[in-house]
Amino acid sequence: MIARMTWDAMDDHHPSARLRRLPSRMLSMVAMHADRLVSEGLAREDARKWHYAALVALDEAGPASQAELSKRTGIYRSDLVAVINELAERGHVERAPDPADRRRNVITVTEPGRRHLRRLDKLITELQDDVLAPLTQPEREQLTGVLAQILEHHSRSRTS
C-alpha cells in the first residue's frame, strides 16, 4: 500500500568523497529524507503535504478561489483540483461557485477542517523536530536562515 518504506539505496555503503560532500547532492538527500518523514507522518492522519499546504493557506488568508490558492501554496492549479476534491470528500473544505465571478469556485475551510488542521499543525511541528533532530537550536536557525537566503536569492534572480 505505502510505497517507499525502505531506504536501502542510501544505507551503509561508502559513496566516494566527491559525491558525499557535494552540496546539491546533500541537499537532495536531506530533502528526500525530510519529505519521507513528513509524508509518512501525514499519511497517519490520512493527509498529504498538499492538503496541509492548502489548509494553511486558507486558514491564514481566508477563503479563496483555486487560482488564488494555487498562488499561495505553489501547487499547480491542475493538481489543486484533486487536492480540493480530497479535502472536500473528507469534509475539510467546501467548494462553492463564486456568485460574483462564475468562472471561480470559492474554497472555504469548514469547522472540522480547522480541527483537522490543528492536529496537522501539531504533527508537522513534531516532524520538523524529527528532521532536525541532531541539530542544536542555533544550528537549526542557521540552517533555516541560510535556506531562506538561497530561496530569496533565486526568486529575486528570476522575477524582475
Added chain:
Amino acid sequence: MIARMTWDAMDDHHPSARLRRLPSRMLSMVAMHADRLVSEGLAREDARKWHYAALVALDEAGPASQAELSKRTGIYRSDLVAVINELAERGHVERAPDPADRRRNVITVTEPGRRHLRRLDKLITELQDDVLAPLTQPEREQLTGVLAQILEHHSRSRTS
C-alpha cells in the same frame, strides 16, 4: 525538448508565513532548485546526474560490477542498467563480462570517459557555486556541515 524550464509555481506570490518557514518545505524547494540547476547544466554536456555519479564512483575506486556501483552511488541496480547503457553508447565506459564471476559485468572508465568526467567536474563545481551563490564561505561550510550531520544521524538511526 527540455521540460521544466519554467518555474512559475514558486514565483512572486506570497505563501503564508507558516509555510514559508517550514524547514522541510524550504529544504525541498532549495533541493529542487539545486537539482534543476545541476540537471540543466549537465544537459548542456549531454549528461545526467547519474552519469556523473557513476563516473565519479568508477574514477575514485576503480572498475566495479554494477551491483558494487549501485552501492557506491546509491543508484538502484535496476536504474543503473540504463545509465551504463547510456555511458557505454557515448563511449565513456566499457561493460565486459567478469571472467571470474560470470554473473557480473565489469564496468571500466575509458580514456574519453575520464576526459568527459574532468569536464563534468569543472561544470559541477561551477554549478554548486550557482546554487550557493548568495552565501559567504563560512555560511557554505555551515550549511554543508549541518546537512552532513542530518544525513549522518539518519543513516545511523536506520543501520544497526
Added chain:
DNA sequence: GTATATCGTTAGTGCCACTAACGCAAGACG
C-alpha cells in the same frame, strides 16, 4: 461585439525512487 485573458478541469509527459520477478550463475552444505 469581437478579441483576449482567466478559471476550473482533464489528460498527458517525463523523471525519479522504488518493487517484483525473471533467468542465470556461484557458493554452501550434506
Added chain:
DNA sequence: CGTCTTGCGTTAGTGGCACTAACGATATAC
C-alpha cells in the same frame, strides 16, 4: 554429486510529483 540459497543483471511496472497543453465557460478590454 545434487539441492538450496544467495547474488547478479535485466525487464517491467507503480506511484508521486513537477509541469504542459488544451478545453469550454465566463469575464474583461478594445
